[in-house]
Amino acid sequence: MERTPAACAMDWSIRLDKALRSNKPGKCTEAIREVGARLEWWSKEPELTMAEHDMFGLVPGEDKLFANAILLRLADAFISGDKHMKLCIVKIFLSELRHRKMRSSNRKNKGILLRYKVENHLELLRRIKLCFNSGDEDIRALALVLFGCWSDFAKDNAEIRYLILSSVVSCHVLEVKASLFAAGCFCEISDDFACVLLEMLVNIVLSSEMPVAGRLAGVRSFAKLGRSSALCSRAHEEGLKLVSGLADDIVPTMLISLSIIASRSALLISRQVFRYLYNAFKETAV
Secondary structure, eight states: OOOOHHHHHHHHHHHHHHHHHOOSTTHHHHHHHHHHHHHHHHHHSOOOOHHHHHHHTOOTTHHHHHHHHHHHHHHHHHHHSOHHHHHHHHHHHHHHHHHHHHSOTTOSOOOSOSTTTOTTHHHHHHHHHHHHHHSOHHHHHHHHHHHHHTHHHHTTOHHHHHHHHHHTTOSOHHHHHHHHHHHHHHHTTOHHHHHHHHHHHHHHHHOSSSOHHHHHHHHHHGGGOOSSHHHHHHHHHHHHHHHTTSOTTTHHHHHHHHHHHHTTOHHHHHHHHHHHHHHHHHHHHO
């Protein structure tokens, strides 16, 4: 029988450690990309049964231990590595996130980055937060993207939530975009966070001090606010109020976001269709 990712985890962890200690040019980034593909594979696999633990000679929980070791090694590499290495690490978690979202929501296994699987999640967050606090705009943006990819175990951490929300109003557009990405990931699994973000988005979109790129990012974030029907309705209503006050080059993006929100609610779809027919009738009458 082919060995599963859980059965290979110890070997993967050791290989990654050796590669990250290597002085050979390109060895570290090559190992990071390699382990990224392995994490994606692991996230697709169902959890091992007791029979499979016995078959591969594994102690229950051993796979989580080595998964945590791999994640900590990647976090340390993010802290100590240059910007290129940091970017490589962020890319593998972004890729894992994309693959996780592409899979059906009714799958039993939702990936290896769930809170109950990452027992040392507080340590992971602490290390990346230290890097965020000591880094420049680029490093802070990369750290924020990581927090978004780790939303399942980062969403309930008060310090990380504050850090993301405070970065939404940063004077650096790159940091604003990264914080809105992270905030969007949090909104997908946390209604209370989405409610707070909605109030901030209204101010961001209307702010004359925010560059156009930051305002556009804020408008796109409206599309991520519709997790519950009540929140869908509220976000849609607030977005409609904003349309009349937006610049012409921003309005199309807001209309796209509103359409995405409406697509999640039968009530909003009917309202959207009625509004379209009403406007078409008015134009024909004129």
